[in-house]
Each structure stands twice: as C-alpha cells, then as structure tokens.
Amino acid sequence: MDQLQNEKSPAKKPARAKKLKGLRAQDPYLAREQQRYENPLPSREFILQVLEQSGAPMTAHDLAQQLGILVEEDVAFERRLQAMGREGQLLINRIGALCLPEKVDLIPGRVQGHPDGFGFLVPDDGSADLFLGPKEMDKVLHGDRVLARRIGVDRRGRPEGAIAEVLQHVNVRLVGRLHAERGVFFVTAEDKRISRDIQVAAGDCGVAKPGQVVMIEMLTQPSRYSPPVARVTEVLGNYDDPGMEIEIALRKHKLPHEFSAEAQALAEKMPKKVRKSDWKPENGVERIDLRDMPLVTIDGETAKDFDDAVYAEKSGKGWRLVVAIADVSHYVRPDDALDLTAIERGNSIYFPRRVIPMLPEQISNGLCSLNPDVERLCMVCDMKVSAKGAIKGYKFYPAVMLSKARFTYTKVWDILQKPDGELAQQYTHQVGHLQTLYALFQAFAAARAERGAIDFETTETEMRFDDKGKISEIVPVVRNDAHKLIEECMLAANVCAADLLLKKEHPGLYRVHEGPSPEKLKNLREYLKTVGLSLGGEDDPSASDYAALLNSFKDRLDAPLLQTMLLRSLSQAVYSPDNAGHFGLSYEAYAHFTSPIRRYPDLLVHRSIKAILAGKKYKPATKWEALGVQCSMTERRADEASRDVQNWLKCYFMQDKVGEEFEGSISAVTGFGMFVLLDKVFVEGLVHVSELGTDYFHYDEKRRELKGEHSGKVYRLTDRVKVKVARVDLETSKIDFVLVLDSQDASNAPRQGRSNASKGNAQRPPRANSQSRAGERSVAKKPASGTMATRTPAATPTAAKPAAKPAARRRRRSPT
Missing domain, CATH: 2.40.50.140 (Nucleic acid-binding proteins)
Known part of the structure; x- marks a missing residue:
C-alpha cells in the first residue's frame, strides 16, 4: 500500500529500473518485491536488517543514502518508512531518527x-x-x-x-450521545471502551440537542494534558426512537451500510431475468438445463433471499442428491464495484426486523434469489449417496433451474408428519420428493453420529415485536427435522466443495475449526477429574471423543454444566486458505459453498470451482491469506453488532419489570458475581458478589463456582436460583439482579438496592464470543429478517458479560 502512488506514476521508468547494484542488490526479498512492483523499493525486512546491522539509530536521509535511494524515489521511500512506523516496525524518535522498537x-x-x-x-x-x-x-x-x-x-x-x-489514532468518526452541563457540551461514545468524554464547542453542535444520538468528527485527539475535541456532523435522533439501536450499532462497529453509487448503478443495470446470452458456455463450460427437475427451496417464514434449492431421488440402494446454489459469481465479477463492496461487507447482517445485505436487493432478493416459477442461474453439486449416508461421488456444473415451490420449515414438517393432511393435499406433487429427502436426511444423520460429529443441545429463541419496534415477548423456538434436513444437504455440498479444491490443488478459503488448545484441554481434563469423568484421545482428542463424552453424561443432573465446560474448551472457526479440517463437524476438509448471496467466502469458492471446471486457476487481486483474515473479521464484527442490538432490546424489554421476581439458572460465574438466565423471558443479568450474603465468597476458576468462606454456600453453573430485577441500564445495556433468598439464607442477606452492581469490576471484557456451537447449523440458513432468532447453548452466557482476565493473552473464538 505504501507504494500505491508510485505504481500509478507515469509510464516513464526511472533509471533504477535497470539492474540494481550496491547494497540494494543484496536484498534477500528483491525477487518478491520485483514481482509486486514495477519499480521496487528495498523490502521492509531489508530496511530492518540494515538498521539492525548499523547498531545505532539512523536518520531517514542517512538510510536513503546507504540504500542508494534515488531522488525520484524519495516520496515513495518516505511513505514506506511512515507505514512501518504506523505498524510499529520502526520508531521515529523526537529528533527524527529511525529506531528499532525492540532496541529501546x-x-x-x-x-x-x-x-x-x-x-x-x-x-x-x-x-x-x-x-x-x-x-x-x-x-x-x-x-x-x-x-x-x-x-x-x-x-x-x-x-x-x-x-x-x-x-x-484510529478514531476519526464516532457515534454517541450529546450532553450539556453548565453550558459545557460533551459526547459520551456508544462504544463504552472509549470512557473519556469528548468535548464539543457550543458552536460545533449544529442543530443537535442534549440527549440526542449524534455522529461526531474528531478535531483534536486526546493527550495527557488535553481532552479529545470533536464537532457534530450528523443528528441520528432520540435514544429511544424505533430502530435507533440498529443505527447506533452500524456506526459503533463501523459497518458499511450504504452502497456506493458505483455499486448501486451496476446493480440497477443488471437484467431482471435470465437472458439467452446467459446460457452461453463460460470458458468452454456448458450450462445444464435443470428447469424440469422438481427443485424446491426450504427456508424460514420471513426469508427473502433464497440461495439454495434441493432435490433427491432414489438411485439403487442409495440416493442422488442435487443441491443447486444461486450463481452469484455470474453477475458479480472480480474487482467490479459490487465485488469490492462485497469484500468490504463480508457477509449480510441480520438484525431484528432489518437486514444489511452483502449485495444490493436487486441481486440478493431479485436476480439471484431462487424464487419459485422463474428461471435462475445456479451452480450445482450433484451427489451420489450410499444407503448409509456416505458420499460416493459428486460433480459440479453450472445450470439453469426453475424452482417448483417455496417451502417453509413449518410447512415441510407438517407435510412429513401428516402425509394425508390438508397441506399435503395442497402439495400433492411434492409429497413424494419431500419424503425421499427425509429418508436421505435420516441416513445422513446416522452417518453424522457414526463419524462422531459434536452436537450440543441448544435453546433457540425468537424476539417478537410490537408496532413501535420493541420486543413484546421472547419465545423459545423448537428446531424440527425440516431444519436439520436442509442443514445436512448443505453440509454435504460444502464437504464436496472442499474435497474438490484439495484434489485439484486449487487455492480457496476453507472453513477451519481446530481442536482445543493444550491449555484449554488441560483445564478441561482437570475439571472432568473432579466430577469423575474423563475425555479420550489423550493429548489429541477427536470430535468423536467429545461426542462419546457428551453421550456418557446426557442423563446426569449436571449435564448442562458439563456441556458448557466442553463447549468452552473449543476454538473459534475461521476462514483460511490452509486446510486444517473442521474439528466440530469431524470433517477432514470443509468449505462454505452454499450461501454466496450473503457470504463472501462462498462467492470465492464458486469462482475457484468454475476455474477448476474450465481448467484454469482463479487468482484474486487480494492474497488468499488476507481474504481469510478479512472474512473472519467481518463475521465477528457482524456477530458483535447483532449481540449489541439484542442486548439493548432486552434491556428495553425489562425496563418495566424492575422489582419483579423470576426463576432462572446460573449461566456464568466470575470473580465479581454470577450471571443468571431467566426462565420464560430468556434474559440475562448479573448478581454481584456483594449481593450473595454477609460472607467472603471466593471464585474457583477450575470448578466455575463461588464458595462462601464461612457458610460453605456454593453457587455454580446451572444452579437454580430466584432473583428480583433490581436495575436496568439502557446506557450500558446491563441488567442487575438480587437474589431472593429462602428463610434459611435470609439472615445472611446483604442490604438491597445496590445502584450499579458491576461498578468496581477491574476485569477485562472478552474480545469475542466464546459461546457457540461446534456444529454448523447456521451454514444452511440465515436468520429470519422479520424476527431475531438467537441460539444459545444450554446454560451458557452471552459474550457481552465480562470475564476474568489472566495475564497471558487469551483469544476467544466461536467454533462454527
């Protein structure tokens, strides 16, 4: 990036384009730099090597002279040094000399x-x-x-x-609330990790009024002797306006939510339907006509972007399974405006009652959505599956399809349960196909259990909203076999995609989920010893070892606690060009192929597969490693933003319930208290350690419990408790509970009415969500756009709560 301007300079080559001489010719990375740039500078590594060998700080002028930097290279060379300084590779001291950070x-x-x-x-x-x-x-x-x-x-x-x-200084624009005290205006950032008030001059407030949510632009960054100063650039509205929580989350997490004019113009130029020209072979690969095949889509009730369709038929003792996926790569070309915005977004984001799509709606809900009774381009994974659910063969090819029906999970499950019912009569021609799909799913499910994939029990909830856009209730949602049917079909296609990339040795992005780290594994084994259990596999347990352990304690009373401990030992899944397998699903290789409308990694896999079919190699403009980092980051960013919105809505929902009593389960235990997940309303809050009684309570990290020093009272994960809502804070999205003690413990009860139970906690907040399933249930379907479906492992905390921070760096990861 530091040579961007140099690359765009006039075509006339400077004298140094000739063979390099002197010290620069000794650069061990010269060949790499010559491949990247027409007129390469000394590599960063070589610059550091020269500084190291000098044994003392050097000025930029002296370094340039030593390296033989020409006059016409001065600007580009200075830019490279500045970039190295920003990234901490160099330190430019007060007198302008270049120093190696480790030396000082x-x-x-x-x-x-x-x-x-x-x-x-x-x-x-x-x-x-x-x-x-x-x-x-x-x-x-x-x-x-x-x-x-x-x-x-x-x-x-x-x-x-x-x-x-x-x-x-990375904070240029921030979202926050404007306040005024004694004529002094200041903004408190919505990102609470920015704890300093940001001053705003009265003349820089514009039309904003105290209490409103605003966007600000930083004018002066903070220093030890002066506060940060900014000006208001946009007024978003009042804090409790409908949808404001989403507007805040978009800006707080710096989520791209407006398409560029170039991307929007390109989307509007797209055709409304499949044209004759779209049938033409692409790079010599014919497009197959599947319009007569009874492919159907199966999604949630409010879904609008249908990116997968399925069909199965008996074939010998096994089945033929066809998974057709929207051919987004036919319309979104590498490096065009749509592609660039898709890379930036990484994925679609599903908020309550609002979706921020990865691609404009003309594509995501229109041209590429596999709507019923219209022709659509697709990429097909055509599989042969044995009677035992093993994939015996597959082929990929581009096709044209015409969906015969748009089913919902509810409808499919109703038809499967009541094949003679009213709904089945309405879809007479599809009943047999659905039953074949269901038989195939049962074989897949048996194979899944046989290979030992981890399947944690989860509780799914759905937020329902009133006319004002606020939660009216939170209800549990039971996943039926129709959900699992589609999930298994998508898993099968994803495994085939990864296998093709490996066999053809073509680069691409894999969905990688590595096993537990040695530290986490050690902690898990120590805990299991205390409850009389053990995990197989010694130093290298497999998913089947985890599955066997899960099965061994499923009837125990402490099963939810044990499941939580297993889940916390797992890593977070990421996107990477280096295949390391998927531990949770027990696959040697796994990739995302089935959702290119809403996930950029899937679009990249489609391009790689098309290149393989054409006997070519797809090479993106950005390195595969960087694409993996970007896609993993955007996924985490979307999860964090969605979690923020959910937490705020839950706080808003609980505002009028202060003083009410609820029963619930302890979902997390920390050194400063315990979190309780309420029954029926599925909302979580903190019981601070000071509210547990007149005793000294000590936290046992290995056992995940708080124990009273004198009373011996123990609070551990999954324990049942009764609490009263003491405080709801919309500003911080926190809810405080106090225990409702029985008569036996009442004498030890502390005084009630703590105003902020979480104050004084000097724990570092977690960096990312550590609670997630080891499976890939989200791979097949996206959350409904009209409701917010959240899947929380039984008796596990949300990632918004603080966690104890050890001295060593800890990375929290989601295993999906």
Missing part, C-alpha cells in the same frame, strides 16, 4: 479500553498483555496503535505498561 525496549500493539477507564495493550507478537492505568489511557482511545514500555506489575500481579509513543 518498546512493544508495539493496539490499545483495548475498558469502561472503567483503564485498558490493556494487546501486543502484535501475541505476548502477554500490558495493563494500562487510567493516566496512560488519558493519552489514547480504544483501538489506537502505540508503542509501550513494560514498567513492572500492578497490584494484581499483571504486567503493566506505559505508553511511549502513539503510532496511530
């Missing part, structure tokens, strides 16, 4: 703030995080890049740092 004992990294005013430096090299006290955080905001120096340990034994240099 400085650690480059990113700041992670905490609502209570302190923060952490997350080092680039993955070493232990450094605690940053409030005085250090006065210099920066959450997300800034800095160089810090370790200065010792804090009173809790954590390594502590001091900021030596701010490399980059």
Whole structure:
C-alpha cells in the first residue's frame, strides 16, 4: 500500500529500473518485491536488517543514502518508512531518527479500553498483555496503535505498561450521545471502551440537542494534558426512537451500510431475468438445463433471499442428491464495484426486523434469489449417496433451474408428519420428493453420529415485536427435522466443495475449526477429574471423543454444566486458505459453498470451482491469506453488532419489570458475581458478589463456582436460583439482579438496592464470543429478517458479560 502512488506514476521508468547494484542488490526479498512492483523499493525486512546491522539509530536521509535511494524515489521511500512506523516496525524518535522498537525496549500493539477507564495493550507478537492505568489511557482511545514500555506489575500481579509513543489514532468518526452541563457540551461514545468524554464547542453542535444520538468528527485527539475535541456532523435522533439501536450499532462497529453509487448503478443495470446470452458456455463450460427437475427451496417464514434449492431421488440402494446454489459469481465479477463492496461487507447482517445485505436487493432478493416459477442461474453439486449416508461421488456444473415451490420449515414438517393432511393435499406433487429427502436426511444423520460429529443441545429463541419496534415477548423456538434436513444437504455440498479444491490443488478459503488448545484441554481434563469423568484421545482428542463424552453424561443432573465446560474448551472457526479440517463437524476438509448471496467466502469458492471446471486457476487481486483474515473479521464484527442490538432490546424489554421476581439458572460465574438466565423471558443479568450474603465468597476458576468462606454456600453453573430485577441500564445495556433468598439464607442477606452492581469490576471484557456451537447449523440458513432468532447453548452466557482476565493473552473464538 505504501507504494500505491508510485505504481500509478507515469509510464516513464526511472533509471533504477535497470539492474540494481550496491547494497540494494543484496536484498534477500528483491525477487518478491520485483514481482509486486514495477519499480521496487528495498523490502521492509531489508530496511530492518540494515538498521539492525548499523547498531545505532539512523536518520531517514542517512538510510536513503546507504540504500542508494534515488531522488525520484524519495516520496515513495518516505511513505514506506511512515507505514512501518504506523505498524510499529520502526520508531521515529523526537529528533527524527529511525529506531528499532525492540532496541529501546518498546512493544508495539493496539490499545483495548475498558469502561472503567483503564485498558490493556494487546501486543502484535501475541505476548502477554500490558495493563494500562487510567493516566496512560488519558493519552489514547480504544483501538489506537502505540508503542509501550513494560514498567513492572500492578497490584494484581499483571504486567503493566506505559505508553511511549502513539503510532496511530484510529478514531476519526464516532457515534454517541450529546450532553450539556453548565453550558459545557460533551459526547459520551456508544462504544463504552472509549470512557473519556469528548468535548464539543457550543458552536460545533449544529442543530443537535442534549440527549440526542449524534455522529461526531474528531478535531483534536486526546493527550495527557488535553481532552479529545470533536464537532457534530450528523443528528441520528432520540435514544429511544424505533430502530435507533440498529443505527447506533452500524456506526459503533463501523459497518458499511450504504452502497456506493458505483455499486448501486451496476446493480440497477443488471437484467431482471435470465437472458439467452446467459446460457452461453463460460470458458468452454456448458450450462445444464435443470428447469424440469422438481427443485424446491426450504427456508424460514420471513426469508427473502433464497440461495439454495434441493432435490433427491432414489438411485439403487442409495440416493442422488442435487443441491443447486444461486450463481452469484455470474453477475458479480472480480474487482467490479459490487465485488469490492462485497469484500468490504463480508457477509449480510441480520438484525431484528432489518437486514444489511452483502449485495444490493436487486441481486440478493431479485436476480439471484431462487424464487419459485422463474428461471435462475445456479451452480450445482450433484451427489451420489450410499444407503448409509456416505458420499460416493459428486460433480459440479453450472445450470439453469426453475424452482417448483417455496417451502417453509413449518410447512415441510407438517407435510412429513401428516402425509394425508390438508397441506399435503395442497402439495400433492411434492409429497413424494419431500419424503425421499427425509429418508436421505435420516441416513445422513446416522452417518453424522457414526463419524462422531459434536452436537450440543441448544435453546433457540425468537424476539417478537410490537408496532413501535420493541420486543413484546421472547419465545423459545423448537428446531424440527425440516431444519436439520436442509442443514445436512448443505453440509454435504460444502464437504464436496472442499474435497474438490484439495484434489485439484486449487487455492480457496476453507472453513477451519481446530481442536482445543493444550491449555484449554488441560483445564478441561482437570475439571472432568473432579466430577469423575474423563475425555479420550489423550493429548489429541477427536470430535468423536467429545461426542462419546457428551453421550456418557446426557442423563446426569449436571449435564448442562458439563456441556458448557466442553463447549468452552473449543476454538473459534475461521476462514483460511490452509486446510486444517473442521474439528466440530469431524470433517477432514470443509468449505462454505452454499450461501454466496450473503457470504463472501462462498462467492470465492464458486469462482475457484468454475476455474477448476474450465481448467484454469482463479487468482484474486487480494492474497488468499488476507481474504481469510478479512472474512473472519467481518463475521465477528457482524456477530458483535447483532449481540449489541439484542442486548439493548432486552434491556428495553425489562425496563418495566424492575422489582419483579423470576426463576432462572446460573449461566456464568466470575470473580465479581454470577450471571443468571431467566426462565420464560430468556434474559440475562448479573448478581454481584456483594449481593450473595454477609460472607467472603471466593471464585474457583477450575470448578466455575463461588464458595462462601464461612457458610460453605456454593453457587455454580446451572444452579437454580430466584432473583428480583433490581436495575436496568439502557446506557450500558446491563441488567442487575438480587437474589431472593429462602428463610434459611435470609439472615445472611446483604442490604438491597445496590445502584450499579458491576461498578468496581477491574476485569477485562472478552474480545469475542466464546459461546457457540461446534456444529454448523447456521451454514444452511440465515436468520429470519422479520424476527431475531438467537441460539444459545444450554446454560451458557452471552459474550457481552465480562470475564476474568489472566495475564497471558487469551483469544476467544466461536467454533462454527
């Protein structure tokens, strides 16, 4: 990127385009740089090597002279040095000399703030995080890049740092609420990790009124001696306006939510239907006519973007399964405006009653959606499946299809349960096909159990809304076999896609889910010993070892707790060009192929498969490694934004329930208290440790329990408790509970009425969601756009709550 301008310079080549001489010719990465750039500069690695060998700081001028940088290269070379400085590879000291950070004992990294005013430096090299006290955080905001120096340990034994240099201030525009006190205006950021108030001059408030949600543009970044200053650029509205929680989440998480003019114009030029020209062979590959095949779509009631259709028929003792997926890659071409916006978004985001699509609606809900009774282009995975559910063969090909029906899960399950019922009579021609699909699903399910895929029990909930856009109720939703039927069909197609990439040695993005880390595995085994259980597989357990353990304790009273402990030992799934298999599903290779309308990795896999069919190789403009990082990041970003919206809506829902009593289960235990998931309303809140009674309660991390020193009272995961709603805070999306004690414990009860149970907690918040299923149930279908469906493992906490922070860096990952 630091040579972008140099690459766009006039075609006339400078003198150095000839063979390089002197020190520059010794650059070990010269060949790589020549492949990347027409007029290469010395590589970053070589620049660092020269500085290392010099043994002392050097000025940019001296370094340029030593490397033989020509006059016409000065600007590009300066840009490279500045980029290296921003990324912490170099330190430019007060007199302008270039230093190696490690030589001056400085650690480059990113700041992670905490609502209570302190923060952490997350080092680039993955070493232990450094605690940053409030005085250090006065210099920066959450997300800034800095160089810090370790200065010792804090009173809790954590390594502590001091900021030596701010490399980059990343917060340019923020969303927050405008406040006024005694004529002074300031904004509190919606991202609570930015704990400093941001001052706004009265003349820079525009038409905004105190209490409103606004967008601000930073004018002055913070320093130890001055606060950050900004001006209001946009007024979003009042805090409790319908849909405001989504508007805030979009801006807080920097989610792209408006298509560029170029992308929108390109989408509007798209045809409304399949044209004759679309039938022509692409790179010599014929498009097959499947319009007579009785393919159908099966989705949720409110879904609008149908990206997969299925059909199955008996074939010998087994079946033929056809999975047809919308051919998005035919319309979204590499590096066009639609492709660039799809890369930036990474995936569609499903909020309550609103969807932020990856592609414009003309494509996602129109041209590429497999609507019934209209021709659509598709990519097909045509499989042969044995009677035992094993895939014996497959082929991929482009086709044209015509969906014969748009089914919902509810309708399909009704037809399967009542083949002579009223609904079955309405779809007479489809009943037999659905029954064949169901028989195939049962074979797939048996094969899944045979290979030992992990299948955690989950509780799915659905938010229902009133006319004002607020939650009216939260209800449980039971997944039926129609959901699982589609899921297994999609899993089969995804496995075939990954297998094709491997066999043809074509690069692509795999969905990688690695097994538990040694540290997590050690902690899990230690806990299992305390409850009389063990996990097979020694130092390298397989998914089948996990599945066997799950099956062994399914009838125990503490089964939900044990399941939670197993789930927490797993890693988060990511996208990567390096196949490492999918641990949770027990697949040697797995890729996402079935949802190119709403996931960019699937679109990339389609392009790779088309290249294989044409005997070519697809090479994206961006490196595969970078694409994997980007797609993994956008997935996490979408999850965090959706979780924020859900938490706020739940708080709004509980506002009028302060003082009411509920029963629930302990869903998480920490050193500062325990979280309780309420029955019936499926809302979670905190019971602070000070509310547990007049005793000293100690946290046992291995057992995940709080135990009273004198009373011996123990609170552990999944325990049943009765609580009263004490406080609901919309500002922080937190709910506080107090225990409703029985007569035996009443004498130990503390005084009620704590105003903020979570204050004073000096724990670092988790970086990402650690609670998720090991399976891939979300692979087949997206959440309904009119409701918000959330799947929470039984008795597990949401990721919004704080967690105890060890000294070493911990990465929290979702295994799906």
